[in-house]
Amino acid sequence: MTGEKEVAESRPIGAAPVGAAASGGMVAPVGAAAPGAGAAAGARQYLLVCGGEGCQSWKSEELFLALHQQAETLGVKNEVQIIRTGCFGFCEKGPIVKVMPSETFYCGVKPEDAKEIIAGRIAAKKDVERLVYKKEERLAATTRVPEGAFYNKQFRIVLRNCGVIDPENIDEYIARDGYAALGKALFTMSPLEVVAELRASGLRGRGGAGFPTGLKWELTRVAPSDQKYVICNADEGDPGAYMDRATIEGDPHSVVEAMAICGYTVGATKGYVYIRAEYPLAIERLKIAIRQAEEYGLLGKNILGSGVDFELEIRLGAGAFVCGEETALMRSLEGNRGMPVPKPPYPATSGLWKKPTVINNVETFANVPMVILKGSKWFASIGTEKSTGTKVFALTGKIRNSGLVEVPMGTTLREIIFDIGGGIRGGRKFKGVQTGGPSGGIITAKDLDAPISYESLTALGSMMGSGGMIVMDEDDCVVDVSKFYMDFCVDESCGKCAPCRIGTNQMYTILDRITKGNGEEGDLGKLEKIGQAMTKASLCMLGGSAANPTLSTIRHFRDEYMEHIHDHKCRSGSCKALVRFTILADKCIGCGLCARRCPVPCISGEKKGVHVIDQAKCVKCGECFVSCKFGAVVKA
Amino acid sequence: MAKMTVATLNEHRATMKKTYPTTLQPSPLTRIVVGMGTCGIAAGAQEAWDEMKKSIAEFGIEASVQMKKTGCMGLCQVEPTVEIAVPGMPTVIYGKVTAEVAKRLVRKHIVEKTLIDGHIQDRPAIDIVAYVKASEGEGGTR
Structure with missing residues (x-):
């Protein structure tokens, strides 16, 4: 681009950019920066000692003090x-020390390494090679990024401008x-060339289904009509998902630009952001x-x-989850009640007002300018063979x-959850991760090393979905979580087709009674049967996928369901009705704190005497359990 | 601004590249970037913004400091987030910037030129726009 060169040349000598890579037109692999590079000679150096929860357990505080002492x-x-x-x-490679401005990354640093670091890196300006984190270690064998790019845990194409501009x-x-x-x-590409570029890039729909974007545009392009439309689906409704909100809030023009490109490509002069x-x-x-x-x-x-010509307008959705389904979205956009209609015909031939329509998700659109600008070859070099790019x-x-x-x-999920996410809070044990929200399923510890792609997540019984990723630990109950998602689907079902309208309700009823200790023999069989029927017979993917969380948790955690049904026991303590709080007579000193905190109240006892909980009145709020300072209140 | 042609757009871009260097590109000015998506604002980014604005005025350094808001930096756990680029110092991202921390940032980081303990976060990713530039020769563009 013009202008880039001037920026690079106008840089004052000795004031090379500090921080990461981006000076005008140049990129230095961050971790491989030469010692002292990026700083004027004799400038101050900075040692950043990770003080995260994980590193603290690796004695990072001791290291911090040792470094100070050595200095x-x-x-x-x-x-x-x-x-x-x-x-x-x-966190598993902690404690971590980052050196600025050289951007060197030391890992597994012990307090006894402090002297070597101070004498080497600080005094002699030479790295302690044995501690330097090699960039290859940060790359999983399955992760591909363009040659020469330093993979800094994340690789941001969609979010390239978020937090920057x-x-x-x-x-x-x-x-x-x-x-x-x-x-x-x-000015330099025909619509056919744009389509060809997109198809070669391998870009697929980021809303979750993964339909090839280039093909979608091509089908709309060749559909004969006097008027065509472009729609951006920004009706992000999955619990726990906010990728699209962040993208639009941080970089709205990337979506606007992509939609204009789409309009030119397919021959549409009008676009809507829903x-x-x-x-x-x-x-x-x-x-x-x-x-x-x-x-x-x-x-x-x-x-x-x-x-x-291309005009763009905004249309507001009123908060119905089903309107994220493309046919329902278009009905809503037309001013009708948001309910899905059977496909085919697909939107590419008969969409908004029965005209050929491209409908893509926010994240899909945000990728498009980079595909066009940098070419399909570049884009396809990122990701896996069949799932290119990022997510x-x-x-x-x-x-x-x-x-x-x-x-x-x-x-891999392990890299996302443990390397980037830092693992589970409070040192608890990982139980599973829900991808795809109420349409997806749970992925358990044994599949953490699966590389993420549309195909692999489907094979694991979940789905890519729009990108919500909810991590659960041993304190979460899978039955309770399934009930939560089913409750969501009961609320959000539009009611047009019977499998979804009745099925979600029936499944919710069964899940609800299991969590209350009233589960019956054969309930799991019923859940599976109804779930399969809904999956096959529902009109749209809301009903078609509503059973997924339940079916996948039954598959992975059948024993926990059985515990609820047979033993009336919830091992995580999430199902309130199955929890029983009792006071241990030998530990209770009769301070009366629990009785004062109890909102019912249902705890009685003489002062300095053993207290008792009236189980018939107890609402299982857990206040007594939390308040007792002597460990006398137990949960079972 | 009048309607552009592709030629005037390219000219305009060249000018804007000079006007708006990123925080990782050199500038004689101190730059403060506050993450103000819904997430940041909910966590108190506006309070941090106001406090920094006030502090900067108290130190009388308005002329050498630029403040701007941006979208979500992606570090939800440690909102509000603030990135600071002071000439001659590493550009860093601070997390959990409450109004109190914001005030300290201006005094310690900008005026006294020392980093603040306990709040710096790792930069999540390289700048892809800059990276793409470097690969241009590799046949990325046609």
Whole structure:
């Protein structure tokens, strides 16, 4: 790009960029930076000692103090600042020390290594080679990124501008090669070439189903019609998913640009972003983006003087989960009640107002400008053979570092949960991870090393889904979780088809009675039978996948279901009705704290005498269990 | 701004690249970037923003400091997040920046030029836009 060179040349000598890689036009592999590179000679160095929960258990605090002491002893106190940081991930390789500005990454550092680090890295400005984390170690065998790219745990294509630019300023987006892909497509590529590029890139729908994006555009392109439409599905409704919200809030123009490219490619002059009303900030920023793009002539009539027209409008969804289903979404967009209709015909031939329509998810669109700008070859070099590129996940649940992560396809769940996520909070044991929200399933510890792709997750009985990833530990009850998702589907079923309307209700009733200790012999068989019927016979994927969480947990945790049914026992203590709080007579000192905290109240006893819980009145809130300082209240 | 043609857009981009270097690119100015997606704001990013603005004014360094908001940096666990680039210092991301920490950031990091203990986070990924540039010769573009 023009201008890039000037930036590089205008850099003052000795003021090379600190931090990671990005000076104008150049990239230095971060971990492999030469000692002292990036800092003016004699400049101060910084030792960042990871103070995350994991590293603390590896004695990082001792290390921190030892480094300070050595710096003092060796008389280099003023040449280095040693500080503690938040969790850096890679907890199993802790404690971790990062050196700035050289960006060296030491792992498995012990307090006795302090002297060597201070004498070597700080005083002599030479790395302690045996502690340096090799970049290969960060790469799983299955993870592919373009040659020469340093894989810094994450690889951000969709989120390339999130956290970098001001989303309300189109100029910052333009400075980051924004709308260059639109210019390239309009003036140097025919619609057929755009489609060919997308198909060669292997980009697939990021909403979860994984339909090839290029093929979708091509089917719409060749469909004869006087009017066609482009829709962006931003009706993100899965519990625990917020990838699309973050993308629009952080980089709305990437979606706007991609939709304009799509309009040109398929011959549509009108586009809609269908976004849920619960995302006010995303809507606001999208509105600003559209207005700015119109002012610049990047939307509207005769875009950039090319003769191509494309208008974009926002439509708000009212919060119905089913409207994330494409046919229901289009009915809602038309002003009708949001209910799915049978496919075929597919939207590519008969979509919005029965006209050929491309409907893609936010994340899919956000990939498009990079595919066009950098080419299919580049894009296809990332990820796996059949699942190219990256995927954004919203990592939540019982994880230390919850967050929004973007990784190349083919990354393993273990890398995401343990390397990036830092593992389970509070040192608890990993139980499973729910991918695909209420449509997906649970993946257990034995499958943690499976590389992520559309095919592999389906083979494991879950699905890619839109990207919610909820991590569960041993304190979570699978029956309770299944009940939660089923409850969600009961609420969100549109009621049009019987399998979904009746099936979700029946399954919920059975799950509910199991969690209350009233499960019956044969309940699991019934759940499986109803679930299979729903999966086969439902009109859309809401009903078609609603049974997945239940079926997959039955498959992996049948014994836990049986415990609930036979022994009326919930091993995690999540199913309140099955929990029984009692007070141990030999431990109770009669302080009366539990009785005062009990909201019912159902705890009685003389002062300084043993207290008793009236089981008939107890509401199982657990206040007594939490408040007792003597371990006298037990949960069973 | 008048409607652009592809030529004026490219010219404009060249100018904007100079106007808006990223925090990893050199600049004579101190840059503060506050993560203000829904997540950051809910965690108190606005309070952190206000506190820094106030502190900067108290130190009288408004002319050399640029503040801007951005979307989610992806570090939900440690919101609010603030990235700071001070000339001559490593560009770092701070997490859990409450109003109190924000005030300290201005005094310790920007004025006294020392890093603050306990709040720095690892940068999650390299800048792909910059990386793509380096690979341009490899046949990425056509």
